[in-house]
Amino acid sequence: MDFKNLLNKPFVVLDGAMGTMLQNQGMSLGSLPELLNLTHPERITAIHRAYIESGADIIYTNTIGANRCKLERSGFTVDEVVSAGVRAAKRATEGTECLVALDIGSTGQMLEPAGSLSFDEASEIFAEQVRAGVKAGADLIVLETLTDLGEARAAVLAAKENSSLPVICTMTFEKTRRTFTGCRISSMALTLEGLGIDAIGINCSLGPDELAPLVEELARWTTLPIIVKPNAGLPDPCSGEYSISPERFAEHIGKLVPLGIKIVGGCCGTTPETITAIKTVLESTRPVQISPEIPAAVCSATKTVSIDRVRIIGERINPTGKRLFREALLRQDVDYIIDQALQQTEAGADILDVNVGIPEIDEQQMMVQSLKELQGVVDAPLQLDSSDPDVLEAGLRVYHGKAIVNSVNGDEESLKTILPLVKKYGAAVVGLTLDKNGIPKDADARFEIAQRILTRALEYGIQRENVFIDCLTLTASAEQEAVFETLKAVGMCKERLGVKTVLGVSNVSFGLPGRELINQSFLTLALANGLDLPIINPNVEYMTGAVRAFRVLYNYDVGAVEFIGLYSKSAPACSDSQAVSAVSDPAKNSQGLSYAVESGLKNEAAQITESMLKTVNPMEIVNSHLIPALDRIGAGFEKGSLFLPQLIQAAGAAQAAFDVIRRRLASEHVKTVGKGKIVLATVKGDIHDIGKNIVKVLLENYGYTVIDLGRDVEHQAVVDAAVKYGADIVGLSALMTTTLKSMEKTISLLRQNNVQAKIMVGGAVLTPEYAEKIGADFYARDAKEAVDIAKRILDQ
Ligand code: B1M
Numbered sequence: 001m002d003f004k005n006l007l008n009k010p011f012v013v014l015d016g017a018m019g020t021m022l023q024n025q026g027m028s029l030g031s032l033p034e035l036l037n038l039t040h041p042e043r044i045t046a047i048h049r050a051y052i053e054s055g056a057d058i059i060y061t062n063t064i065g066a067n068r069c070k071l072e073r074s075g076f077t078v079d080e081v082v083s084a085g086v087r088a089a090k091r092a093t094e095g096t097e098c099l100v101a102l103d104i105g106s107t108g109q110m111l112e113p114a115g116s117l118s119f120d121e122a123s124e125i126f127a128e129q130v131r132a133g134v135k136a137g138a139d140l141i142v143l144e145t146l147t148d149l150g151e152a153r154a155a156v157l158a159a160k161e162n163s164s165l166p167v168i169c170t171m172t173f174e175k176t177r178r179t180f181t182g183c184r185i186s187s188m189a190l191t192l193e194g195l196g197i198d199a200i201g202i203n204c205s206l207g208p209d210e211l212a213p214l215v216e217e218l219a220r221w222t223t224l225p226i227i228v229k230p231n232a233g234l235p236d237p238c239s240g241e242y243s244i245s246p247e248r249f250a251e252h253i254g255k256l257v258p259l260g261i262k263i264v265g266g267c268c269g270t271t272p273e274t275i276t277a278i279k280t281v282l283e284s285t286r287p288v289q290i291s292p293e294i295p296a297a298v299c300s301a302t303k304t305v306s307i308d309r310v311r312i313i314g315e316r317i318n319p320t321g322k323r324l325f326r327e328a329l330l331r332q333d334v335d336y337i338i339d340q341a342l343q344q345t346e347a348g349a350d351i352l353d354v355n356v357g358i359p360e361i362d363e364q365q366m367m368v369q370s371l372k373e374l375q376g377v378v379d380a381p382l383q384l385d386s387s388d389p390d391v392l393e394a395g396l397r398v399y400h401g402k403a404i405v406n407s408v409n410g411d412e413e414s415l416k417t418i419l420p421l422v423k424k425y426g427a428a429v430v431g432l433t434l435d436k437n438g439i440p441k442d443a444d445a446r447f448e449i450a451q452r453i454l455t456r457a458l459e460y461g462i463q464r465e466n467v468f469i470d471c472l473t474l475t476a477s478a479e480q481e482a483v484f485e486t487l488k489a490v491g492m493c494k495e496r497l498g499v500k501t502v503l504g505v506s507n508v509s510f511g512l513p514g515r516e517l518i519n520q521s522f523l524t525l526a527l528a529n530g531l532d533l534p535i536i537n538p539n540v541e542y543m544t545g546a547v548r549a550f551r552v553l554y555n556y557d558v559g560a561v562e563f564i565g566l567y568s569k570s571a572p573a574c575s576d577s578q579a580v581s582a583v584s585d586p587a588k589n590s591q592g593l594s595y596a597v598e599s600g601l602k603n604e605a606a607q608i609t610e611s612m613l614k615t616v617n618p619m620e621i622v623n624s625h626l627i628p629a630l631d632r633i634g635a636g637f638e639k640g641s642l643f644l645p646q647l648i649q650a651a652g653a654a655q656a657a658f659d660v661i662r663r664r665l666a667s668e669h670v671k672t673v674g675k676g677k678i679v680l681a682t683v684k685g686d687i688h689d690i691g692k693n694i695v696k697v698l699l700e701n702y703g704y705t706v707i708d709l710g711r712d713v714e715h716q717a718v719v720d721a722a723v724k725y726g727a728d729i730v731g732l733s734a735l736m737t738t739t740l741k742s743m744e745k746t747i748s749l750l751r752q753n754n755v756q757a758k759i760m761v762g763g764a765v766l767t768p769e770y771a772e773k774i775g776a777d778f779y780a781r782d783a784k785e786a787v788d789i790a791k792r793i794l795d796q
Contacts, residue, residue, distance in 0.1 A: 001097040003140045003166040003198065006057055007225060007262070011282045014229055014265025015051035015059045016274050022047070023240070024271075032074055034066045037084035044085070048092030054272035055279035056265070059098060060142055061085040063133070064105035067125050079132040086136035101142040101168070102133030104155060111150040111400075113376035114181070114645040119154055119398045126158035134163045143169040144229070145204045145267075147179040149191055149301035150375075150400035156195045157397070167196075168263070170203035170227050174640075177214055178302075182643030185214060186304040189221035190297060190402045194426015201227025204267040207234070207244050208252035215259045219290045225262035228253070232269030242269030250277035257282070260290035296465035296500050298351060298428055300401040302643065303379040305350050307468075307500050309556035310527055310547055313383060313535040314349030315504065316340045317370075319358050329358050329366060334373045335603040341378045342599060347538040348548070352378065353406060354395075355385035363388060367395045375400055376649045377600050383430070389417045396425040404428045407470065408457075410435035410449035419460045428466040429457065430502050433489065439472050441481075443488035446471050450493045468502040468533060469493045476518060477511035483522065487529045494530030502533035505543070520546050527554075593621070593657065597629040600649025602656040609657040618661045619784060622694060626654055630690075651690065658690060662697045675703040676794035679727040679757070681718050682711035683742040688735035691763060691783070695731065698783045704790055715746045719753050727757040728794055731786065732776075734763040744774040751775060758793050762786060 006012050022033050025043070036044055048059045063085040065071075068078050082102070089100040107125050109117040130141060141159045146152040152171060159167045171188050173179055192200055200222055202214055208230040218226055233243030244252075253264055264282065266274045296307040305311055317340050319325040328336035341352055354374065356366040363386065374382065383404035384395040392405055407430040408418035422429045431453035433439070433446035440446050450469045457467045471489035474482040490501050503526055509518035520542050523534055527550045536543045548566065551557040593612065596604035612621055633650040636642035680696055682689045689711040696706050707725050709717060722730050730750060734743045747759055761776040762785075771779035778793075780786035 001099065003058075003099060003168075006099065007199075009057070010287050011261075012225075012263040013055050013057050013275060013279055013282065014227070014263060015048070015056040016266035016270035016272065017268050018044075018047060018060065018062050018064075020242075020269050021050075021271065032065065032070065034063055034071070034081050034085060035074060035076065037062055037066075037081055037088050038076060041084060041088040041091075044088040045092045048089050050272040051275055052092060052096055052098045054275040056275055057098060058101050058140070058142075058265075059089055059092065060101050060103040060144075061089045061133070061138065062103070063129070064103045064144065065108070067104075067107050067129055069107050069109055069125065078128050079135075082129055082132035083136040086133055086138050090137060099139040100137070101140045102130070102136075102138035102165075104129050104133075104141065104143050104159075105145045106147070106151060110644075111148060111154070112398075113372050114148075114648045119150065122151055122154035123158045123161075123397075126155045127162045130159050130162040134165065138165065140166040140168065140198075143167065146171045147183065148181045148400075149179075149183040149187060150398075152188070152192060153195065153400060156192060156197055160196060166198040168199040168201075168227060169197050170201040170229060172204045173202055173214055174205060175210060176640045177217060178640070178643070180643070181645060182302040184299070184302060184304055185217045186221045186297070187299040187301050187401055189218060189224075190294075190299050190304065191301075191400075191426060193222050193224055194402050195424075196426070197224065199225040199227050199263055201229065201261075201263065203227070203229035204231055207231055208249055208256065209233075209244070211252075211256060212259060215256055215261060219260040220292050221294060223292065223294065226260055227263040227265075228256060228261050229265040229267045231267045232274065235269060244269070246271070246274040246277040249274050250281040253278050254281045254285060257285050258288050260288055262287055294465070296428070296468075298381040298402050298404055300375060300379050300381045303381065305381050307532050309551060310531070311350040311533055312348055312538050312544065312547055313351045313353050313502070313533050314341075314344035314347075314380075314538050315353055315506070315535045316344050316537055316539070317352060318355040318385065320355075326358055329356060329361055332361075332366070332369075333603075334370055335601060337370050338373060338377050338601065339604075341374055341380070342601075344538045345378050345380050347541075348544045349380060349538040351381050351383055351404065351533070353383040353385050353535060355406075357386055357388070357391070364391045364394045367391050368398050371395050371398050376645050384427075389421065392418070393421050393425075396421060396427060399425075402426055402428065404430060404468065406430045407432045408453060409433075410452050415453065415456045419457055419462060422457070422466070423460045423462050428468060429462065431457070431467055431469050433469065433471050439474070441479075441485060443471075443485045443492060446485070446489040447492045447496070450489070450497060450499070454497055454499060464497075464499060468500045469497065470502045470504070473504055473507045473522070475510040476508050476522075483508060487525055490526055490531055491529040494532075500532040501530055502535065503531050504535040506536065516540075516542055519543060523547070524550065593625050594629040594632075597626060597650055597653045597657065598633055600646065600653050602653050605653040606656040606660050609660040613660070613664050618664055619698075621661060622658070623782065626657055630654055654690060658694065662693070665697050665701050675705075676728040676790065677705045677707065677725050678729040678731055678790065679707045679709065679718065679721045679725060680731040680733075681709040681713035681721075681746075682733045682735075683718075683739050683746055684712060684714055685742045686734050686736055686739035687711050688763075689733070691735070692731075692733035695733070695762065695780075695783045695786045698787050699731075699790055702787050702790065704794070715742070715749045718746050719749050719755060722750060722755045722757050723753070727755075729760055729790060730755065730757045731760045731762070733761070735765060737765050740765060740770065740774070747775045760786060760789055 044062050063082050066081040111117050143155040235242050357363045383406050385406040405422050405427045408414050409432040433449040471486050476483050505523050508522045509515035523546050538544045552560045552563045593608045637647050682692050699706050758777045760778040761771050762780040768779045778789045
């Protein structure tokens with residue numbers, strides 16, 4: 001039996017939790033369960049066997065965390081742990097038809113731009129696990145409990161590039177139908193199905209009773225078999241017992257069957273009893289085939305754009321004819337590119353074209369860097385635009401979504417170089433109706449090339465909805481008769497080939513006066529002929545406006561809701577261009593600074609802060625502008641409207657502004673070091689240090705010697721430093737409710753060790769009452785108050 005054959009069964013049953021079973025046997029939390037593959041393989045085999053006996057068709061190896069990051073200090077290699085895991089599982093399957101899935105989970109590190117792990121590093125970490133699993137004889141690969149689409153892509157590509165085994169993948173979603181990094185179900189489906197996985201689904205986090213809306217959404221976006229492997233509800237904090245019994249679990253699974261599920265198992269809190277109950281329920285029902293029609297669509301991890309109506313592709317990230325852009329590229333100024341992206345999305349672009357090719361720079365490196373940074377700031381899907389296939393491939397690797405490749409043409413050389421890339425990375429592609437003979441004059445010949453491109457794309461396994469034909473705009477001044485031919489070809493491709501069409505528009509008016517009249521008229525005619533994706537400058541209102549008007553007139557914008565919302569508005573909100581102009585206009589500074597921080601624009605935030613410092617007091621900037629901006633970001637994060645990558649970008653921009661302020665403070669005050677020693681730390685478990693760093697600078701400016709232990713500081717390290725330096729004050733910072741306990745523990749350890757220093761605490765979650773309750777001597781609301789307290793203690 002192999003995975004493909006297994007799918008002929010009405011349902012495929014997976015196993016339940018491994019960790020829960022081990023914990024039930026007394027394994028302590030925090031230890032590495034994967035090491036049991038080597039130390040106690042018989043225990044692992046026994047658990048696998050229990051799942052097989054309860055009806056599992058596939059068991060997951062005990063290797064979810066067996067990667068080089070997590071095993072770093074274990075004394076064992078990935079190969080040893082994975083091989084032992086596969087061996088233990090295979091032993092359990094002897095004499096049965098059950099398959100062994102090599103289980104791979106998250107690396108535990110964040111990928112760039114949110115974290116520091118590069119795509120290639122992540123891919124290599126997964127590749128090492130895959131190679132070990134294949135060598136040990138796994139039957140398929142399961143990638144599970146992933147929350148970052150970038151990491152999921154790295155894992156899928158590693159699996160595909162290092163094995164020929166079937167690959168199935170499940171990600172972990174919250175009730176909001178997003179993962180905690182903001183990934184949408186539609187984006188997961190479009191991206192991972194595009195990469196060629198064999199089944200897709202949802203695991204962990206939620207119980208089976210909460211999954212219906214998520215499964216419904218997934219079924220609309222995938223043609224693959226759908227997997228569900230939910231938790232058994234929530235654990236009771238005292239007993240550790242999970243809230244959903246095996247029977248109730250199975251009952252809820254039964255209710256998901258009409259939504260199209262095919263492969264079912266259990267995650268945290270489930271046991272062999274759960275699998276038996278699932279099996280019993282599934283035996284009395286039939287699977288339901290949903291067969292959705294997946295629309296033409298592209299996506300970033302956080303946004304899916306269906307091409308079910310006219311969508312604007314922003315053309316501004318392209319150096320052709322743009323002096324400032326060229327200069328920015330020569331300076332490697334990615335912030336300039338981010339500015340262009342923000343301006344365009346704000347003006348109405350749905351998708352952004354990214355072209356960074358000039359001869360003087362390393363285009364590949366620039367494309368990769370730009371894509372990494374753009375993904376952290378804008379959520380519009382991207383179109384990768386280059387004439388160099390290596391640049392396109394490098395970009396496709398690091399793009400965490402379904403991109404558009406711009407472009408392939410009808411020439412055989414281009415078709416056989418570009419189309420395999422499009423297929424491998426699951427992208428869509430722009431097909432230019434030209435070949436080695438150039439651009440044909442008449443519509444019929446362009447149509448013929450479009451047909452050739454489509455046929456070859458289909459041969460490569462690229463779906464029709466992923467081919468966007470560009471019939472090429474020629475200039476009315478030089479080739480007036482060709483303009484009509486372009487319009488005609490658009491209509492022919494749309495109607496006869498059933499493909500989406502794309503067209504750069506502005507070229508048509510080159511060499512003529514009144515360009516806007518020509519451009520707008522041509523755009524409207526092209527739209528009426530069936531253009532789906534105009535590539536325009538969305539900042540030009542008459543062009544974006546024409547598209548919006550078209551959407552109303554052709555009844556796409558039903559009830560003119562979008563149009564009225566936009567055109568009845570009088571005062572637009574602060575835009576990125578305002579953030580940029582704020583750099584030179586002090587009156588706009590404060591609004592621009594908030595915007596720069598909230599948009600994650602590091603350079604702008606620093607520049608505006610520099611400019612504000614000419615007239616505004618540094619602490620006023622911190623308290624009245626930076627902290628409120630971060631508070632708004634924090635509130636958005638808490639509400640679920642913003643996600644971790646945006647929080648990280650905003651923190652980076654705030655950090656850039658704080659750095660400017662720190663430098664100013666440091667130069668302003670004459671230091672008389674030696675007024676007293678203060679040991680400062682953000683407590684164990686907490687990595688928020690922006691506030692603590694401000695406190696440090698201010699204290700230093702008032703002449704105190706600060707020993708800064710950094711963030712996430714061990715309780716004992718605080719005690720040791722206080723003793724070693726003979727501290728007068730120990731200052732502790734904490735920003736999360738969860739780390740207040742850690743603060744309490746540090747204080748109690750300081751007291752137990754008879755440290756005589758006064759203890760001052762601060763951080764947004766603290767209150768004076770709580771500070772007193774956990775044994776602190778002083779609570780400081782902000783950095784200024786921290787200085788006042790230090791003065792009170794030390795300047796007497
Ligand atoms: Co996160 N974060 N964060 N975060 N983050 C909060 C704190 C949060 C409230 C956001 C929210 O949900 N609303 C929330 C905590 C919820 C809670 O427990 N109640 C939160 C969370 C959940 C998280 C993560 C768990 C997210 C995740 O991964 N799922 C994760 C935590 C990881 C960890 O710590 N183990 C995380 C990560 C991050 C970033 C890395 C992205 C980044 C931190 C970057 C860095 O610090 N280097 C970040 C940020 C920026 C925030 C918010 C938006 C802003 C914090 C900040 O810098 N404020 C924050 C929301 C918010 O606070 N509104 C949030 C500005 C700073 C100047 O103020 O630190 O209060 P503050 O300092 C003030 C005073 O409090 C005082 O003086 C300072 C200056 O006046 N003060 C002291 C501070 N320490 C003092 C010590 C003193 C005296 C005064 O004496 C010693």
